[in-house]
Amino acid sequence: MSQKVLVVDDDQDVRSFVVTVLEENQYMPLVAQDGIEGLEMIEKEKPDLVILDVLMPRGSGIRLYRKMKTDKDLEKIPIIMFTGIALRSFLKSQKALDEFKGGKVPEPDIYLEKPVEPEELVAAIKKKLG
Amino acid sequence: MSANKILIVDDEEIIVRLLSMSLRSDGYETLAAYSGEQGLEVFKSESPDIVVTDIKMPGMDGLELLKKIKEINSEKEVIIVTGHGDIDSTITALQYGASDFINKPVRDESLAIALERAKAKIAIREKLKEYTENLEIKIAEATEEIRRKSNFQRLLIKSSNDAIVAFDHDWKVVVYNPEAARIFGETAKDVRNKMTIDDLYTPKIAKIFKNQAKIEKQENTFAWRENIINTKDGRQIPVRYNSNVLHEKGDFVGTVSFFQDLTEIKRLEKELVQSERLAAVGQTVSGLAHYVKNILIGLQGGSYVVDVGIAKNNTEKFKTGWKTIKRNIKRVGDLTRDLLTYSKQREPEFEDCQPNDIVNEVIELVKDFVGSKDILISKDFDNSIGEVVADPQTIHRSLLNLITNAIDACVEDEDTSKKHEIKVKTYMDNNNYFCFEVKDNGCGMDKDTQKQLFDPMFSSKGGKGTGLGLLVTSKLIEEHNGVIETKTSPGDGSAFTIKLPYEKANTVDIN
Structure with missing residues (x-):
């Protein structure tokens, strides 16, 4: 059975792009439109990988990333950040939250800044899923 | 000048000599003549101030001499010496302008009084002359001063x-x-x-x-x-x-x-507004770049999906990708149009139009888009607005922007328990404006967001907004002499109202 990859992005255009890339590489795509829907899908479907946008209405990627990294059941699920926001801005907001909430959330090991060529995205997925 | 020179005329030599002696001892200078003819000669050559003449003389008598003297100089004083009861001659002498009369025999006192009176007359006349001359000079000076001043004032006003x-x-x-x-x-x-x-x-x-x-x-x-x-x-x-x-x-x-x-000032003001606007566009190139990047992402993703569709002969994929491309092409179009509207001076193009119809059109336009989002759009139109003179473009674009914003505010709302609704209302207000209200119960705005609402390139929509929408709308409304008002509360939604000056359309047929 092919591996399940969840795309969490509010942009319809981005979702259809990533879904196509996944299908072309024999993964099974799942989609969610925002952070809240994303968390529901993760808990229900237990995907093998999450491709996560940062800026979204209703539960941003910043929050969902934090939730997953601080949840025992979810922290093992690999995440690819896939966003228009610069890494620096993302780390800054995580650091601010670290200080506010205490503790330290690890930095994402794969952070892709849109726009991304399909090959680049595939390479990142393969790196995580083998 | 004092009247000092006196001519005495009498055919009796002795009288002339006696009077001369008496007057000289009083300090006068005297001249003597013994006939009218001689008297006239002396008068002409010596020009005495006062003449004392006997009336009765052989040849030219005193009256004739008086007349001649007055003809030469009417200002000279002539005192006539008469006999008793010579009324006729006295009257004639008066008519000729004699200054005084003394009776014969001439007594020193009466001569002295007559001379004093004559002298006083001369003095007054001289004073008067002096005054008159002075007055003329003064009037001339004053006239010149007035002319100068009025000329100066005229020049002041002129220049x-x-x-x-x-x-x-x-x-x-x-x-x-x-x-x-x-x-x-x-x-x-x-x-x-x-x-x-x-x-x-x-x-x-x-x-x-x-x-x-x-x-x-x-x-x-x-x-x-x-x-x-x-x-x-x-x-x-x-x-x-x-x-x-x-x-x-x-x-x-x-x-x-x-x-x-104010032509020049107005022109400069316009130029200033224009350059501020251009500067604002320039300042926010990074915000713009971000938006353009999102369009690029859409186009790249879309073309990849299309490629896959072609390669795999998968019509479904092809359609999805093509839709993405079209959507992003539209975004480029919208952005370009907004940028142009914002950076250019535009005069509203007034024509007869039905505001309610335009609002209807806009609602139809966004309906497809809204359908998938579970948001209700309701209408509440005031039909008394009817047909007005306005720029339909301004109304259309402003309303489209406000309603799109309202939809976004509902989509962004984290409270999913709400039944989201957008109410579009038209009405006439008391100040002769026709008004559009777009009210949503979406996420609303906090104070900071509200403050930056009309700033160039500020967007509360992350990369999905150009930051030009409300700016363009407020500019269009301003150019239409209208106003735009905002009411909002975080979590409860926002209401935007556009008010445009009401001018009823002239529906009379032109025949």
Whole structure:
């Protein structure tokens, strides 16, 4: 059975792009439109990988990333950040939250800044899923 | 000058000698003649101040001598020496202008009195002459001073950079300087002393001035006002003007008004607004770049999906990708249009149109988009608005922007328990504006967001907004002399109201 990859992005255009890339590489795509829907899908479907946008209405990627990294059941699920926001801005907001909430959330090991060529995205997925 | 030289004329030598002696001892200088003819000769050569002459002499008598002397110089004093009861001669002498009479035999006292009287007359006449001469000089000087001053004032008025127009108490133009001629486009020749306030000014300005004159009892200035002057040759000149009502001893004597041409200032103001706007666009290139990047992402993703569709002969994929591309092409179009609208000066294009119909069109346009989002759009139209004179483009684009924003506010709302609704309402307000209200119960805005709402390139929508929408809308509304108002509360939603000046369409057929 092919591996399940969840795309969490509010942009319809981005979702259809990533879904196509996944299908072309024999993964099974799942989609969610925002952070809240994303968390529901993760808990229900237990995907093998999450491709996560940062800026979204209703539960941003910043929050969902934090939730997953601080949840025992979810922290093992690999995440690819896939966003228009610069890494620096993302780390800054995580650091601010670290200080506010205490503790330290690890930095994402794969952070892709849109726009991304399909090959680049595939390479990142393969790196995580083998 | 004192009258000191006296000519004595008598055919009796002894009398001449006695009188001369007596007068010389009183300090006079005397001349003697023994006949009328001789007297006249001496008078001509010596020009004495006073002549004392006997009336009865052989040859030229005293009356004849008197007449001749008066003919030569009417100002000379002639004293006539007469016998008793010679009334006829006395009257004739008076008619000829004799100054006094003394009776024979001549007594020193009466001669002295007559001489004193003659001297006093001469003195008065001289004084009078002096005064008259002085007065003439003074009048000439004063006239010159007045001429100089009025000339100076005339030059002042003429050279003023303000247009100066003054009216007399009958509202006739009495002062009209070259700058006034330039602003009003009428020559001074055609205006001064010919036109009245109603001929020169617009009815509106004329009325203001006339009312002012009625109210003000004292000389009074009123605040500077602005208006547009339509010149004779069809130019429109924006002016700033003020006026004084002139009173003299409590009576209304006229008004004077000053106009300043604001064309240049208005042009500079416009230029400034324009350059600020361009600067704002420039400043926010990064915000713009972000938006363009999102479009690029869409286009790249879309073309990849299309490629896959072609390669795999998968129509579904092809359609999905193509939709993405089209959507992003539209985004480029919208952005370009917004940028152009924002950076360019645009005059509204007024025509007869039905605001309610336009709102309907806009709602139809967004309906497809909204359908998938579970948001209800309701309408509440005031049909009394009917047909108006307005720019349909302004209404269409403003409403589209506000309704799109309202949809986004509902989509962004984290409270999913809400039944989201957008209410679009039209109505007439009490200040003769027709109004559009777009009210949503979406996420609302906090104070900071609200403050930056009309700033260029500020977007609360992350990369999905150009940051131009409300800016363009407010610019369009401003150009239409309208206002835009905002009410919002975080979590409860927002209401935007556009108010445009109401002008009923002229539906009368042109036949």
